[in-house]
Every structure is written in C-alpha cells, then in structure tokens.
Amino acid sequence: MPPTRARTVGAVVVDRDRLLLVNRARPPSAGSWSIPGGHVEAGEDDRVAVAREVLEETGLRVKVGELVGSVELAGREPGEVYDNSDYACDVVGGELTAGDDAADVGWFDVDALATLPTTPDLAALLSEWGAFGRTARVRRRGVAIRGGATAVVLGLLVAGSLVGQDSAFPFGPFRMYSTRDRPDGPVSSVTIDGVTAAGRQVAISGTGTRLRGAEVEGQVGRFEHHPELLVLLAAAYEHRHPGVSLRRVELLRHDQGLRHGAVHGASTEIVLATWVLPSPPAHPGGGPPT
Known part of the structure; x- marks a missing residue:
C-alpha cells in the first residue's frame, strides 16, 4: 500500500547569528526543538503557509524568501510521509511568544544547537543546505551586551563558589572542579x-x-x-x-x-x-x- 503523503513547510529564520527554534508540544516530535513549520492547507501557497505557521507558533511576522531545501520526513501516523520544503525568512514584526503546538520558542546560537535535543537530522540538513551561511555578523552592540552579561554571570559564579553549595549549580561549586x-x-x-x-x-x-x-x-x-x-x-x-x-x-x-x-x-x-x-x-x- 503506497504511503499517505502530505505537504509541509518549515521556516529557517536567522537573525544576528541566531536561529529561531520551537519546542514541539505534540507528536511526532514532542519535546524536541525544531524550526517553525507545519502542514500546508488545501489550495494554500507554500510561502503563505510558512508565514502563517511562524505567526501561529512564535507570534512573529516574517517575510518569506527563497527555498532553502526539501526533504521527505516520517509523518505522525504509520505509513504517512511529509513532503517538506523549508524557506528562508526574515522577521518584519510581531512579538516572540510560544503558541499553537509550541511548548517553548527562542533564539539560539548555531554552536549551541549541538547541546539541544532536536528533531532527527536537523543540524545535518541545515548545514548541507548552507542555511548557516545566512547568519549575519555580530554587531558591536551585541558584543558589548554579551560581554556585560558574561561579567554578571562571572560575578555570580565567584560569589556562589565562596558561599554557595552544590545544589546552587551553576552558581555554586561543581564537583568536577573541586576534586582531583x-x-x-x-x-x-x-x-x-x-x-x-x-x-x-x-x-x-x-x-x-x-x-x-x-x-x-x-x-x-x-x-x-x-x-x-x-x-x-x-x-x-x-x-x-x-x-x-x-x-x-x-x-x-x-x-x-x-x-x-x-x-x-x-x-x-x-x-x-x-x-x-x-x-x-x-x-x-x-x-x-x-
């Protein structure tokens, strides 16, 4: 019996070295981080579907650009196949908030994705399609903000190491550094x-x-x-x-x-x-x- 096929789309939204991800609240990828996206409704254009899904899941309005890549994905039901197409997008408005089937939503640095539980092959596919090449250079203001945040965290770590306990980790002592x-x-x-x-x-x-x-x-x-x-x-x-x-x-x-x-x-x-x-x-x- 041939598989049941459905059209789906995804949004590769990059802003200042950060990739927009949602944490799926429903099967088949509940608990995993992935790019925003979902089913294309009957008679709906792919790009219209991308903009709609991003707004529903993240609260952001985007301008949909070129096709980044296409791939077949396993569907929610046995024998179901998703013909998925991912498009590059730029944010033009809205307010970031988790909605629809997203348990959480956020911006993530490319190198931080290695430590996140993501949907299968997300990292490999985006890299193969050259999606990470869309990241922009970090602006000086962003560097200053990161530097200030680093100084605050460092101060908390030092204070926690002096008076904190292991239960206060990461702002307390960590066994890896307190033993030999x-x-x-x-x-x-x-x-x-x-x-x-x-x-x-x-x-x-x-x-x-x-x-x-x-x-x-x-x-x-x-x-x-x-x-x-x-x-x-x-x-x-x-x-x-x-x-x-x-x-x-x-x-x-x-x-x-x-x-x-x-x-x-x-x-x-x-x-x-x-x-x-x-x-x-x-x-x-x-x-x-x-």
Missing part, C-alpha cells in the same frame, strides 16, 4: 578536533568555538550516538575562522598515566566519533585549500 584525580592511575580528557582541506589538524573545542572541555565531556554519549551533531561545531568553527574549510571532525579521548602525581608513560588517543563533511564544488581560479 588520584596521583597513581590513568586520567582522561576529551577534545574535538578538525582536519582542514589541506590536511591540517585544528582544535575545535576550546578557543576554536569557545566550547569548554566540560561541555564536551558532558555530551560525549550524545556525540557518539549522533556524530552528525559534530557538523554544528564545524559550522561554528568555519564561521569564526573565515577561509578555513573543514573536511573531517573527530571526537577524541586522550588517556595519560600518572605515577605519584607526575606523567608516566606514553599517552594514547582514541577516536570516539567521526563525521566527514562533503567537499564543496570546485571554483575555477580559486586559491588553494586551507
């Missing part, structure tokens, strides 16, 4: 590295994307089961390092032995997850790969 490894035995650390088109290895975690080691270690299991999430970190790295093109991203564990608190023996490196990025089309007259 045994002086005799192995210690491990996890990093995310990339390999450029020229074969050069670069550090993605840490200063490469401002993703801290603790954040990487806390998501090791998720990266192992869903290595396609590594493409988000590749996109974040390339965004912060113009001209650099990555071909492979790896999640690595580094093991090192200790004796009496000092390094003992050779270290070992284990690849926990790998994601290979597609090569971009050749451009005649272009420079060498970086």
